[in-house]
Amino acid sequence: MAISFSLEGKSALVTGANTGIGQAIAVALAQAGADVAVAGRSEPTETLDLIAQTGRKAVNIKADFSSIEPVQRVIEEAVAGLGKLDVLVNNAGIIRRDDLLQFSEEDWDAVMDTNLKTLFFLSQAAAKGMVEQGCGKIVNIASLLTFQGGIRVPSYAAAKSGVSGVTKAMANELAPRGVQVNAIAPGYISTNNTAALQGDETRNRQILERIPTGRWGNPDDIAGAAVFLASPASNYVTGHVLAVDGGWLAR
Numbered sequence: 001m002a003i004s005f006s007l008e009g010k011s012a013l014v015t016g017a018n019t020g021i022g023q024a025i026a027v028a029l030a031q032a033g034a035d036v037a038v039a040g041r042s043e044p045t046e047t048l049d050l051i052a053q054t055g056r057k058a059v060n061i062k063a064d065f066s067s068i069e070p071v072q073r074v075i076e077e078a079v080a081g082l083g084k085l086d087v088l089v090n091n092a093g094i095i096r097r098d099d100l101l102q103f104s105e106e107d108w109d110a111v112m113d114t115n116l117k118t119l120f121f122l123s124q125a126a127a128k129g130m131v132e133q134g135c136g137k138i139v140n141i142a143s144l145l146t147f148q149g150g151i152r153v154p155s156y157a158a159a160k161s162g163v164s165g166v167t168k169a170m171a172n173e174l175a176p177r178g179v180q181v182n183a184i185a186p187g188y189i190s191t192n193n194t195a196a197l198q199g200d201e202t203r204n205r206q207i208l209e210r211i212p213t214g215r216w217g218n219p220d221d222i223a224g225a226a227v228f229l230a231s232p233a234s235n236y237v238t239g240h241v242l243a244v245d246g247g248w249l250a251r
Helices: 020-031 045-053 071-082 105-133 154-177 192-199 201-210 219-230
Strands: 011-015 035-040 058-062 087-090 136-141 179-186 241-244
Touching (some): 020 045, 020 219, 035 045, 087 219, 105 136, 136 219, 154 179
Parallel strands (some): 035 058, 136 179
């Protein structure tokens, strides 16, 4: 059975892999046997080192995903560096918080452009090569706010809801051509982005009281799901949004 989860001989591209969830996914894919390219604005030195320690090839691609400008170049550099592209993980994203009645157009557009528009067009560019080779995996990082509205994050909720729709739309068209498209919806994960919530004693308590497992998730909890969706083990899974949330949505 272990062979079904192996990524030996595969090549993957992970966006936003400098720290946290993206880093954990990139390293886990390498541990499963894949060569990995990481793309983002920050220099992912630690991530590249961790990938290299697995014995797999690590490729760094500098890109700002606030617009679709670098999309084609990123795919071309990934293929040039890895030889091919079998797996794309769309993890890059941003969040802007403000009260609904004063939420700005600038913040709305920034989140929608990075979290949804670029995600779609990067997937489109990657899918063209995957269709040509007759196989591929696209894994989008959604959110609990794919299913819920949240508070003070209207553009983030809209974008992550859109990730679910785009995932299903892409799955419908690409499945007959050998490409599976799925998404992961992380729950409350302990990362730099959630440090303020964890540091708020009242909010932290409220969050933990709702999570049946009684703890915050960690990036490795998401990494395991990503390896599954990137591997042959998930060949009959497509158009699905997998919540990895400690039971939050079940409560």
